[in-house]
Amino acid sequence: AAGVIQSPRHLIKEKRETATLKCYPIPRHDTVYWYQQGPGQDPQFLISFYEKMQSDKGSIPDRFSAQQFSDYHSELNMSSLELGDSALYFCASRGPAGNEKLFFGSGTQLSVL
Amino acid sequence: DAKTTQPTSMDCAEGRAANLPCNHSTISGNEYVYWYRQIHSQGPQYIIHGLKNNETNEMASLIITEDRKSSTLILPHATLRDTAVYYCIVSLTSYNFNKFYFGSGTKLNVKP
Numbered sequence: 001a002a003g004v005i006q007s008p009r010h011l012i013k014e015k016r017e018t019a020t021l022k023c024y025p026i027p028r029h030d031t032v033y034w035y036q037q038g039p040g041q042d043p044q045f046l047i048s049f050y051e052k053m054q055s056d057k058g059s060i061p062d063r064f065s066a067q068q069f070s071d072y073h074s075e076l077n078m079s080s081l082e083l084g085d086s087a088l089y090f091c092a093s094r095g096p097a098g099n100e101k102l103f104f105g106s107g108t109q110l111s112v113l
Numbered sequence: 114d115a116k117t118t119q120p121t122s123m124d125c126a127e128g129r130a131a132n133l134p135c136n137h138s139t140i141s142g143n144e145y146v147y148w149y150r151q152i153h154s155q156g157p158q159y160i161i162h163g164l165k166n167n168e169t170n171e172m173a174s175l176i177i178t179e180d181r182k183s184s185t186l187i188l189p190h191a192t193l194r195d196t197a198v199y200y201c202i203v204s205l206t207s208y209n210f211n212k213f214y215f216g217s218g219t220k221l222n223v224k225p
Contacts, residue, residue, distance in 0.1 A: 004156075031211055033211065033213060035215070037154075042198075042200070042215045042216065042217055042218065043151075043157065043215045044215070045212075045213065045214050045215070048211040048212075048213075050211055055211045056211045056212050058214070088154055090156055090157070092156075092157075092213075094211075101147065101159045101162060102157075102159070102213060103159065104156035104157045104158070105156050106155065106156050107154070107155075107156055109154075
């Protein structure tokens with residue numbers, strides 16, 4: 001069965017650079033969630049989208065932005081990268097019915113040097 | 114959103130049942146209880162979820178108290194591969210309401 005695809009798997013950037021992470025949800029899933037997980041930390045919710053509209057916002061820095069496109073894939077754009085942005089970034093998708101489970105991707109490991 | 118409280122860590126002997134508790138005393142009537150686990154740095158993996166009734170699937174059983182203020186995840190025969198961080202999440206998700214927040218989970222150590 002198709003799963004949530006995230007790219008790239010690993011990304012190395014310098015401070016003050018920009019990064020773009022991509023998430024391809026499971027087919028027919030219309031909701032996407034983004035999470036950030038620092039070393040030894042629990043996943044922190046960043047932002048979610050339903051039908052290409054932002055549906056909820058968590059602790060996402062102003063330097064980050066995200067959107068969901070017409071094909072339902074989503075991109076997380078991160079600018080002016082800081083050392084503290086080094087983390088695992090997970091994307092999850094959910095189907096159209098209420099109270100369904102979320103399916104998570106394998107994550108993108110971002111290292112800011 | 115309802116908050117959850119879980120023990121920081123638990124040990125379990127291989128082959129025995131692992132019972133992981135979760136307190137969610139502020140849960141509202143239409144919020145579901147979800148359990149996920151995360152093995153090392155992999156993406157969180159769905160285990161089970163429920164509203165009021167006890168649930169069972171091929172991975173685990175979920176026991177929810179009658180007042181819904183707490184629940185227990187049961188892994189009937191724990192194996193070494195069940196060593197992971199287990200998260201209890203209380204959430205209401207609908208087509209336009211998408212809050213799904215992780216708290217601090219339980220690190221389950223399955224020992225030989």
